[in-house]
Amino acid sequence: MSEKKYNVGLVGATGVVGETFLNLLNNSDIQINELRPFASERSAGKKVPFYNSEIQVLKEGCFEGLDFVFFSSGDDISKEWAPQAVKSGAYAIDNSAAFRMSPEHQLIVPEVNGELIKGMSHPQVIANPNCSTIQLMLPLNALKPFGVEKITVASYQAVSGAGTNGIEELKKQTASNNGDTPEAFTKPIAYNCIPHIGGFNDDHFTSEEMKIMNESKKILSLPNLLASAFTVRIPSFNSHAEVAWVTLKDSPERSDLIAAFKSQEGLKTFEDPRAYDTPLECGGQHDVSVSRIHKDIANENTWILWVVGDNLLKGAALNGFQIAQKLIAYDKV
Ligand SMILES: NC(=O)c1ccc[n+]([C@@H]2O[C@H](COP(=O)([O-])OP(=O)(O)OC[C@H]3O[C@@H](n4cnc5c(N)ncnc54)[C@H](OP(=O)(O)O)[C@@H]3O)[C@@H](O)[C@H]2O)c1
Numbered sequence: 001m002s003e004k005k006y007n008v009g010l011v012g013a014t015g016v017v018g019e020t021f022l023n024l025l026n027n028s029d030i031q032i033n034e035l036r037p038f039a040s041e042r043s044a045g046k047k048v049p050f051y052n053s054e055i056q057v058l059k060e061g062c063f064e065g066l067d068f069v070f071f072s073s074g075d076d077i078s079k080e081w082a083p084q085a086v087k088s089g090a091y092a093i094d095n096s097a098a099f100r101m102s103p104e105h106q107l108i109v110p111e112v113n114g115e116l117i118k119g120m121s122h123p124q125v126i127a128n129p130n131c132s133t134i135q136l137m138l139p140l141n142a143l144k145p146f147g148v149e150k151i152t153v154a155s156y157q158a159v160s161g162a163g164t165n166g167i168e169e170l171k172k173q174t175a176s177n178n179g180d181t182p183e184a185f186t187k188p189i190a191y192n193c194i195p196h197i198g199g200f201n202d203d204h205f206t207s208e209e210m211k212i213m214n215e216s217k218k219i220l221s222l223p224n225l226l227a228s229a230f231t232v233r234i235p236s237f238n239s240h241a242e243v244a245w246v247t248l249k250d251s252p253e254r255s256d257l258i259a260a261f262k263s264q265e266g267l268k269t270f271e272d273p274r275a276y277d278t279p280l281e282c283g284g285q286h287d288v289s290v291s292r293i294h295k296d297i298a299n300e301n302t303w304i305l306w307v308v309g310d311n312l313l314k315g316a317a318l319n320g321f322q323i324a325q326k327l328i329a330y331d332k333v
Contacts, residue, residue: 003031004031004328005031005032005033006030006031006032006033006067006068006328006333007032007033007034007036007065007066007067008025008032008034008035008036008066008067008068008069008070008324009035009036009037009038009063009066009068009069009070009085009090010022010025010035010036010037010038010069010070010072011038011039011061011069011070011071011072011073011077011078011081012038012039012070012071012072012073012074012077012095013037013038013039013048013057014037014039014043014046014048014057015039015072015073015163015164016160016163016164016167016312017072017095017163017312017316017317018037018039018048018072020312020313020316020317020318021070021072021317021320021321022037022048022049022050023317024317024318024321025050025321026049026050026051028321030324030325030328032050032051034065034066035050035055036058036062036063036066037050037055037057037058038057038058038059038060038061038073039057039058039059039073040059040073041059043057043059044057044059061080061081061084061085063081063084063085063088063090064088064089065088065089066085066088066089066090067090067091067333068090068091068092068093068324068327068333069082069085069090069091069092069093070093070095070317070320070321070324071085071092071093071094071095071096072095072096072316072317072320073096074096075096075097075098077096078092078094078095078096078098078099078125079096079098082094082098082099082125083125086123086124086125089123090123091120091123091124091125091126091324091327091332091333092123092124092125092126093126093128093320093323093324094125094126094127094128095128095316095317095320097130097207097211098127099125099127100127100129100130100211100215100218101214101215101218102127105124105125105126105127106120106124106126106127107127107129107215107218107219108126108127108128108129108219108319108323108326109129109134109137109138109141109219109319110319110322110323110325110326111137111138111141111264111265111266111322112137112138112141112219112220113219113221114322114323114326117323117326117327117330117332118330120327120330120332126323128316128319128320128323129211129215129219129319130208130211130212130215130315131157131161131240131311131315131316132153132155132157132161132208132211132212132229132231132240132242132311132315133211133212133215133216133219134309134314134315134316134319135240135242135288135307135308135309135311135314135315136151136153136212136216136242136244136307137216137219137220138264138266138267138288138290138307139244139246139261139264139267139288139290139305139307140216140220140244140246141220141264142257142260142261142263142264142267143246143248143257143260143303144220144222145260146248146249146250146252146256146257146260147248147249147250148220148222148225148246148247148248148249149225149226149247149248149249150225150226150227150246150247150302151216151225151226151227151228151244151245151246151247152227152228152229152244152245153212153227153228153229153230153242153243153244153245154229154230154231154232154242154243155197155208155212155229155230155231155232155240155241155242156193156232156234156236156240156241156242156279157197157208157231157232157233157234157240157241157311158234158236158237158238158239158240158279158311159184159185159189159233159235159236159237160237160238160311160312161197161233161240161311161315162184162185162233163184165183165184166184166185166189167237168184169182169183169184169185169189170189170190170235170237173188173189173190174190174191174235177190178190185233189233189235190235191235192235193232193233193234193235194232194233195230195231195232196233197209197231197232197233198211198231205229206231208229208231209229209230209231212227212229212231213227213228213229226247236279236280237283238279238283238310238311238312239279239280239282239283239308239309239310239311240279240308240309240311240315241278241279241306241307241308242306242307242308243304243305243306243307244304244305244307245296245299245302245303245304246302246303246304246305247299247301247302248301248302248303249301250301251301254293254294254295257293257303258271258293261290261293266286266287266288266314267287267288267289267290268285268287268288268289268290269290269291269293270289270290270291270292270293271293273292273293273294275291276289276291276292276306277289277291277308278308279308281308282308282309282310283310284310284313285309285310285313286310286313286314286318287309287314288307288308288309288314289307289308289309290305290306290307291305291306291308292304292305292306293305
Protein backbone atom coordinates (compact mmCIF):
# COMPACT_ATOMS: atom_id res chain seq x y z
CA MET A 1 0.00 0.00 0.00
CA SER A 2 1.28 3.50 -0.90
CA GLU A 3 2.70 5.92 1.67
CA LYS A 4 0.49 8.69 0.31
CA LYS A 5 -2.14 10.24 2.56
CA TYR A 6 -5.60 10.92 1.19
CA ASN A 7 -8.31 13.51 1.75
CA VAL A 8 -11.64 11.73 2.08
CA GLY A 9 -15.25 12.92 2.22
CA LEU A 10 -18.10 10.90 3.75
CA VAL A 11 -21.66 12.04 3.03
CA GLY A 12 -24.15 10.32 5.34
CA ALA A 13 -21.55 9.87 8.09
CA THR A 14 -24.19 9.49 10.83
CA GLY A 15 -26.14 6.67 9.15
CA VAL A 16 -25.59 2.92 9.51
CA VAL A 17 -23.64 2.68 6.25
CA GLY A 18 -21.70 5.84 7.20
CA GLU A 19 -20.82 4.33 10.57
CA THR A 20 -19.57 1.17 8.82
CA PHE A 21 -17.43 3.33 6.49
CA LEU A 22 -15.97 5.12 9.53
CA ASN A 23 -15.00 1.79 11.09
CA LEU A 24 -13.29 0.68 7.90
CA LEU A 25 -11.51 4.02 7.40
CA ASN A 26 -10.32 4.24 11.01
CA ASN A 27 -8.85 0.74 10.85
CA SER A 28 -7.51 0.60 7.32
CA ASP A 29 -4.11 0.67 5.69
CA ILE A 30 -5.24 3.69 3.65
CA GLN A 31 -3.60 6.66 5.38
CA ILE A 32 -6.01 9.56 5.75
CA ASN A 33 -4.80 13.14 5.95
CA GLU A 34 -8.24 14.75 6.23
CA LEU A 35 -11.68 13.22 6.80
CA ARG A 36 -14.63 15.52 5.99
CA PRO A 37 -17.93 14.00 7.27
CA PHE A 38 -21.33 15.33 6.15
CA ALA A 39 -24.89 14.73 7.38
CA SER A 40 -28.19 16.61 7.49
CA GLU A 41 -29.21 19.55 9.68
CA ARG A 42 -30.58 17.01 12.17
CA SER A 43 -26.98 16.13 13.04
CA ALA A 44 -25.80 19.69 13.69
CA GLY A 45 -23.19 19.58 16.46
CA LYS A 46 -22.66 15.80 16.23
CA LYS A 47 -19.13 14.42 16.09
CA VAL A 48 -17.80 11.22 14.52
CA PRO A 49 -14.67 9.26 15.45
CA PHE A 50 -11.52 9.84 13.39
CA TYR A 51 -8.38 8.01 14.50
CA ASN A 52 -7.86 9.06 18.13
CA SER A 53 -10.08 12.12 18.05
CA GLU A 54 -13.52 13.24 16.88
CA ILE A 55 -14.61 15.60 14.13
CA GLN A 56 -17.77 17.60 13.75
CA VAL A 57 -20.12 16.74 10.88
CA LEU A 58 -20.82 19.40 8.24
CA LYS A 59 -24.13 20.04 6.51
CA GLU A 60 -22.95 21.87 3.38
CA GLY A 61 -21.26 19.95 0.59
CA CYS A 62 -17.78 21.42 0.09
CA PHE A 63 -15.51 18.97 -1.70
CA GLU A 64 -12.47 21.09 -2.70
CA GLY A 65 -9.19 19.25 -2.13
CA LEU A 66 -10.73 15.80 -1.58
CA ASP A 67 -9.41 12.71 -3.42
CA PHE A 68 -12.56 10.65 -3.05
CA VAL A 69 -15.98 11.08 -1.46
CA PHE A 70 -18.23 8.24 -0.29
CA PHE A 71 -21.95 8.97 -0.60
CA SER A 72 -24.50 7.16 1.58
CA SER A 73 -27.39 9.59 1.97
CA GLY A 74 -29.94 8.48 -0.59
CA ASP A 75 -30.64 9.22 -4.25
CA ASP A 76 -31.55 12.91 -4.00
CA ILE A 77 -28.40 14.02 -2.18
CA SER A 78 -26.21 11.91 -4.50
CA LYS A 79 -27.85 13.38 -7.60
CA GLU A 80 -27.20 16.89 -6.33
CA TRP A 81 -23.84 16.53 -4.60
CA ALA A 82 -21.92 13.75 -6.38
CA PRO A 83 -21.49 15.79 -9.60
CA GLN A 84 -20.28 18.70 -7.44
CA ALA A 85 -17.67 16.44 -5.84
CA VAL A 86 -16.50 15.31 -9.29
CA LYS A 87 -16.33 18.93 -10.46
CA SER A 88 -14.08 19.64 -7.47
CA GLY A 89 -11.71 16.89 -8.67
CA ALA A 90 -12.81 13.97 -6.47
CA TYR A 91 -13.98 10.47 -7.40
CA ALA A 92 -17.51 10.05 -6.00
CA ILE A 93 -18.22 6.50 -4.80
CA ASP A 94 -21.98 6.37 -4.56
CA ASN A 95 -24.08 3.94 -2.52
CA SER A 96 -27.39 5.26 -3.78
CA ALA A 97 -29.29 4.02 -6.84
CA ALA A 98 -28.97 7.39 -8.62
CA PHE A 99 -26.26 6.48 -11.17
CA ARG A 100 -26.25 2.65 -11.17
CA MET A 101 -28.07 2.04 -14.44
CA SER A 102 -26.79 5.11 -16.27
CA PRO A 103 -24.79 4.01 -19.35
CA GLU A 104 -22.21 6.74 -18.59
CA HIS A 105 -21.38 5.32 -15.16
CA GLN A 106 -19.62 2.17 -14.07
CA LEU A 107 -21.30 -0.17 -11.57
CA ILE A 108 -18.51 -1.94 -9.74
CA VAL A 109 -18.00 -5.02 -7.60
CA PRO A 110 -14.18 -4.99 -7.40
CA GLU A 111 -13.70 -8.80 -7.46
CA VAL A 112 -15.94 -9.03 -10.53
CA ASN A 113 -15.39 -6.01 -12.77
CA GLY A 114 -12.90 -3.90 -10.79
CA GLU A 115 -10.60 -3.85 -13.84
CA LEU A 116 -12.91 -1.20 -15.32
CA ILE A 117 -11.38 1.26 -12.86
CA LYS A 118 -8.03 0.86 -14.63
CA GLY A 119 -9.48 2.54 -17.75
CA MET A 120 -10.79 5.63 -15.91
CA SER A 121 -8.98 8.74 -17.10
CA HIS A 122 -10.61 11.37 -14.87
CA PRO A 123 -12.61 11.75 -11.64
CA GLN A 124 -16.18 10.55 -12.03
CA VAL A 125 -19.10 9.01 -10.15
CA ILE A 126 -18.59 5.27 -9.58
CA ALA A 127 -21.75 3.46 -8.55
CA ASN A 128 -21.85 0.89 -5.74
CA PRO A 129 -24.55 -1.72 -6.53
CA ASN A 130 -27.59 -2.62 -4.47
CA CYS A 131 -26.76 -4.66 -1.33
CA SER A 132 -28.56 -7.88 -2.37
CA THR A 133 -27.07 -7.64 -5.85
CA ILE A 134 -23.47 -7.28 -4.67
CA GLN A 135 -23.43 -10.50 -2.65
CA LEU A 136 -25.03 -12.47 -5.47
CA MET A 137 -22.35 -11.32 -7.93
CA LEU A 138 -19.55 -13.31 -6.30
CA PRO A 139 -20.98 -16.83 -6.81
CA LEU A 140 -22.44 -15.87 -10.20
CA ASN A 141 -19.09 -14.53 -11.39
CA ALA A 142 -17.48 -17.81 -10.36
CA LEU A 143 -20.07 -19.70 -12.44
CA LYS A 144 -19.70 -17.48 -15.53
CA PRO A 145 -17.28 -19.88 -17.30
CA PHE A 146 -20.08 -22.52 -17.26
CA GLY A 147 -22.46 -20.14 -19.05
CA VAL A 148 -24.96 -18.52 -16.66
CA GLU A 149 -28.23 -18.46 -18.61
CA LYS A 150 -30.89 -17.83 -15.99
CA ILE A 151 -31.16 -16.85 -12.32
CA THR A 152 -34.16 -16.94 -10.01
CA VAL A 153 -33.61 -15.30 -6.64
CA ALA A 154 -35.62 -15.16 -3.41
CA SER A 155 -34.24 -12.83 -0.73
CA TYR A 156 -34.54 -12.69 3.06
CA GLN A 157 -33.37 -9.18 3.92
CA ALA A 158 -32.39 -7.71 7.28
CA VAL A 159 -33.86 -4.48 8.65
CA SER A 160 -30.45 -2.70 8.60
CA GLY A 161 -30.97 -2.57 4.85
CA ALA A 162 -33.59 0.09 5.58
CA GLY A 163 -31.12 2.17 7.61
CA THR A 164 -31.26 3.46 11.18
CA ASN A 165 -35.07 3.72 11.15
CA GLY A 166 -35.45 0.06 10.18
CA ILE A 167 -33.24 -1.10 13.03
CA GLU A 168 -35.03 1.10 15.57
CA GLU A 169 -38.45 -0.11 14.43
CA LEU A 170 -37.58 -3.79 14.87
CA LYS A 171 -36.07 -3.09 18.32
CA LYS A 172 -39.13 -1.13 19.45
CA GLN A 173 -41.71 -3.60 18.15
CA THR A 174 -39.83 -6.60 19.54
CA ALA A 175 -39.51 -4.97 22.97
CA SER A 176 -43.18 -4.02 23.11
CA ASN A 177 -44.14 -7.47 21.83
CA ASN A 178 -46.60 -6.05 19.33
CA GLY A 179 -46.65 -4.50 15.88
CA ASP A 180 -47.16 -0.86 17.00
CA THR A 181 -47.78 1.47 14.10
CA PRO A 182 -45.38 0.66 11.28
CA GLU A 183 -43.33 3.61 10.00
CA ALA A 184 -40.12 2.32 8.43
CA PHE A 185 -41.97 -0.64 6.86
CA THR A 186 -45.42 -1.12 5.35
CA LYS A 187 -46.53 -3.67 7.99
CA PRO A 188 -45.26 -4.72 11.45
CA ILE A 189 -41.81 -6.31 11.07
CA ALA A 190 -41.40 -7.93 14.51
CA TYR A 191 -42.41 -11.63 14.44
CA ASN A 192 -43.37 -11.17 10.79
CA CYS A 193 -41.99 -10.97 7.25
CA ILE A 194 -42.96 -8.54 4.50
CA PRO A 195 -42.86 -9.31 0.74
CA HIS A 196 -42.40 -5.66 -0.19
CA ILE A 197 -39.08 -3.72 -0.40
CA GLY A 198 -39.27 -0.39 -2.25
CA GLY A 199 -42.11 0.70 -4.50
CA PHE A 200 -44.21 -1.43 -6.90
CA ASN A 201 -44.00 -0.93 -10.68
CA ASP A 202 -46.69 -1.56 -13.31
CA ASP A 203 -45.57 -5.19 -13.68
CA HIS A 204 -46.00 -5.67 -9.89
CA PHE A 205 -42.29 -6.07 -9.17
CA THR A 206 -40.76 -3.98 -6.38
CA SER A 207 -37.87 -1.56 -6.98
CA GLU A 208 -35.58 -3.84 -4.92
CA GLU A 209 -36.43 -6.74 -7.24
CA MET A 210 -35.81 -4.62 -10.34
CA LYS A 211 -32.42 -3.57 -8.93
CA ILE A 212 -31.31 -7.20 -8.52
CA MET A 213 -32.49 -8.14 -12.02
CA ASN A 214 -31.11 -5.10 -13.89
CA GLU A 215 -27.89 -4.51 -11.99
CA SER A 216 -26.85 -8.19 -12.23
CA LYS A 217 -26.92 -8.03 -16.04
CA LYS A 218 -24.81 -4.86 -16.09
CA ILE A 219 -22.16 -6.02 -13.58
CA LEU A 220 -21.77 -9.47 -15.14
CA SER A 221 -21.86 -8.02 -18.70
CA LEU A 222 -24.63 -10.50 -19.50
CA PRO A 223 -27.35 -8.35 -21.12
CA ASN A 224 -29.36 -11.42 -22.17
CA LEU A 225 -29.35 -13.09 -18.75
CA LEU A 226 -32.85 -14.23 -17.77
CA ALA A 227 -33.29 -12.90 -14.23
CA SER A 228 -36.20 -13.00 -11.82
CA ALA A 229 -36.20 -11.85 -8.19
CA PHE A 230 -38.64 -11.81 -5.28
CA THR A 231 -37.55 -9.87 -2.18
CA VAL A 232 -38.74 -10.23 1.42
CA ARG A 233 -37.88 -8.19 4.54
CA ILE A 234 -37.44 -10.42 7.60
CA PRO A 235 -37.03 -9.54 11.30
CA SER A 236 -33.26 -10.06 11.48
CA PHE A 237 -31.04 -7.08 12.26
CA ASN A 238 -28.19 -7.54 9.81
CA SER A 239 -26.96 -9.57 6.81
CA HIS A 240 -29.09 -10.50 3.83
CA ALA A 241 -29.71 -14.10 2.76
CA GLU A 242 -30.72 -15.23 -0.70
CA VAL A 243 -31.66 -18.49 -2.36
CA ALA A 244 -30.51 -18.52 -5.98
CA TRP A 245 -31.55 -21.04 -8.63
CA VAL A 246 -28.88 -20.75 -11.33
CA THR A 247 -29.33 -22.40 -14.72
CA LEU A 248 -26.10 -23.07 -16.60
CA LYS A 249 -25.45 -23.74 -20.29
CA ASP A 250 -22.88 -26.43 -19.46
CA SER A 251 -23.30 -29.49 -17.23
CA PRO A 252 -20.46 -29.28 -14.68
CA GLU A 253 -20.05 -31.69 -11.76
CA ARG A 254 -20.63 -30.43 -8.22
CA SER A 255 -16.85 -30.63 -7.68
CA ASP A 256 -16.35 -28.22 -10.61
CA LEU A 257 -18.68 -25.70 -8.97
CA ILE A 258 -16.94 -26.04 -5.62
CA ALA A 259 -13.54 -25.48 -7.29
CA ALA A 260 -14.88 -22.39 -9.10
CA PHE A 261 -16.35 -20.96 -5.88
CA LYS A 262 -13.15 -21.64 -3.95
CA SER A 263 -11.09 -19.71 -6.48
CA GLN A 264 -13.45 -16.69 -6.37
CA GLU A 265 -11.97 -13.86 -4.29
CA GLY A 266 -14.34 -12.65 -1.57
CA LEU A 267 -16.32 -15.89 -1.35
CA LYS A 268 -16.39 -18.38 1.54
CA THR A 269 -17.47 -21.79 0.24
CA PHE A 270 -19.10 -24.59 2.22
CA GLU A 271 -18.23 -27.85 0.50
CA ASP A 272 -20.18 -29.97 3.01
CA PRO A 273 -23.77 -29.95 1.67
CA ARG A 274 -25.17 -30.03 5.22
CA ALA A 275 -23.15 -27.03 6.51
CA TYR A 276 -24.15 -23.38 6.10
CA ASP A 277 -23.90 -19.88 7.53
CA THR A 278 -26.88 -17.87 8.79
CA PRO A 279 -27.28 -14.07 8.75
CA LEU A 280 -26.28 -13.89 12.44
CA GLU A 281 -23.00 -15.66 11.71
CA CYS A 282 -22.23 -13.49 8.67
CA GLY A 283 -22.53 -10.16 10.53
CA GLY A 284 -19.07 -8.56 10.55
CA GLN A 285 -17.68 -10.97 7.96
CA HIS A 286 -16.05 -9.45 4.88
CA ASP A 287 -16.57 -12.53 2.72
CA VAL A 288 -19.89 -13.56 1.24
CA SER A 289 -20.83 -17.11 2.13
CA VAL A 290 -22.16 -19.72 -0.33
CA SER A 291 -23.52 -23.06 0.91
CA ARG A 292 -26.27 -25.68 0.36
CA ILE A 293 -24.78 -26.13 -3.13
CA HIS A 294 -26.93 -28.79 -4.80
CA LYS A 295 -28.47 -29.68 -8.12
CA ASP A 296 -32.16 -29.01 -8.64
CA ILE A 297 -34.26 -32.11 -9.30
CA ALA A 298 -36.94 -30.20 -11.18
CA ASN A 299 -34.79 -28.27 -13.65
CA GLU A 300 -32.03 -29.57 -15.90
CA ASN A 301 -28.66 -27.82 -15.38
CA THR A 302 -30.00 -25.76 -12.48
CA TRP A 303 -28.11 -25.41 -9.20
CA ILE A 304 -29.47 -24.15 -5.90
CA LEU A 305 -27.33 -21.92 -3.65
CA TRP A 306 -27.77 -20.24 -0.25
CA VAL A 307 -25.88 -16.94 -0.35
CA VAL A 308 -25.44 -14.79 2.77
CA GLY A 309 -23.54 -11.52 3.19
CA ASP A 310 -23.27 -8.57 5.56
CA ASN A 311 -25.31 -5.91 3.76
CA LEU A 312 -23.62 -3.04 5.61
CA LEU A 313 -20.13 -4.37 4.79
CA LYS A 314 -19.89 -6.15 1.42
CA GLY A 315 -23.39 -4.92 0.50
CA ALA A 316 -22.42 -1.27 1.01
CA ALA A 317 -19.41 0.24 2.82
CA LEU A 318 -16.82 -2.51 2.24
CA ASN A 319 -17.56 -2.65 -1.48
CA GLY A 320 -17.20 1.16 -1.67
CA PHE A 321 -14.01 1.01 0.34
CA GLN A 322 -12.61 -1.68 -1.99
CA ILE A 323 -13.40 0.61 -4.96
CA ALA A 324 -11.26 3.29 -3.25
CA GLN A 325 -8.49 0.72 -2.76
CA LYS A 326 -8.60 -0.02 -6.51
CA LEU A 327 -8.41 3.71 -7.32
CA ILE A 328 -5.28 3.86 -5.20
CA ALA A 329 -3.81 0.65 -6.63
CA TYR A 330 -4.31 1.95 -10.19
CA ASP A 331 -2.80 5.39 -9.32
CA LYS A 332 -6.04 7.26 -10.06
CA VAL A 333 -5.79 9.40 -6.90
N1 LIG B 1 -28.31 0.01 4.75
C1 LIG B 1 -27.85 -0.75 3.77
O1 LIG B 1 -27.69 -1.99 3.91
C2 LIG B 1 -27.51 -0.14 2.45
C3 LIG B 1 -26.91 -0.94 1.50
C4 LIG B 1 -26.59 -0.40 0.26
C5 LIG B 1 -26.87 0.91 -0.01
N2 LIG B 1 -27.47 1.68 0.94
C6 LIG B 1 -27.73 3.08 0.62
O2 LIG B 1 -26.91 3.91 1.44
C7 LIG B 1 -27.60 5.12 1.74
C8 LIG B 1 -27.64 5.33 3.25
O3 LIG B 1 -28.28 4.26 3.85
P1 LIG B 1 -28.28 4.02 5.42
O4 LIG B 1 -28.82 2.65 5.56
O5 LIG B 1 -26.96 4.37 6.04
O6 LIG B 1 -29.39 5.06 5.92
P2 LIG B 1 -29.52 5.85 7.31
O7 LIG B 1 -29.02 5.05 8.45
O8 LIG B 1 -30.92 6.33 7.35
O9 LIG B 1 -28.54 7.11 7.13
C9 LIG B 1 -28.81 8.14 6.21
C10 LIG B 1 -27.69 9.16 6.24
O10 LIG B 1 -27.96 10.18 5.28
C11 LIG B 1 -27.90 11.45 5.93
N3 LIG B 1 -28.80 12.41 5.30
C12 LIG B 1 -30.14 12.35 5.19
N4 LIG B 1 -30.61 13.46 4.59
C13 LIG B 1 -29.54 14.25 4.35
C14 LIG B 1 -29.36 15.55 3.79
N5 LIG B 1 -30.42 16.26 3.36
N6 LIG B 1 -28.11 16.04 3.68
C15 LIG B 1 -27.03 15.34 4.11
N7 LIG B 1 -27.13 14.13 4.68
C16 LIG B 1 -28.37 13.58 4.78
C17 LIG B 1 -28.34 11.16 7.35
O11 LIG B 1 -27.94 12.21 8.19
P3 LIG B 1 -28.76 12.53 9.57
O12 LIG B 1 -28.30 11.51 10.57
O13 LIG B 1 -28.31 13.90 9.91
O14 LIG B 1 -30.22 12.41 9.26
C18 LIG B 1 -27.55 9.85 7.60
O15 LIG B 1 -26.20 10.16 7.84
C19 LIG B 1 -28.95 5.00 1.03
O16 LIG B 1 -28.81 5.56 -0.26
C20 LIG B 1 -29.16 3.52 0.92
O17 LIG B 1 -30.03 3.17 -0.13
C21 LIG B 1 -27.78 1.20 2.17
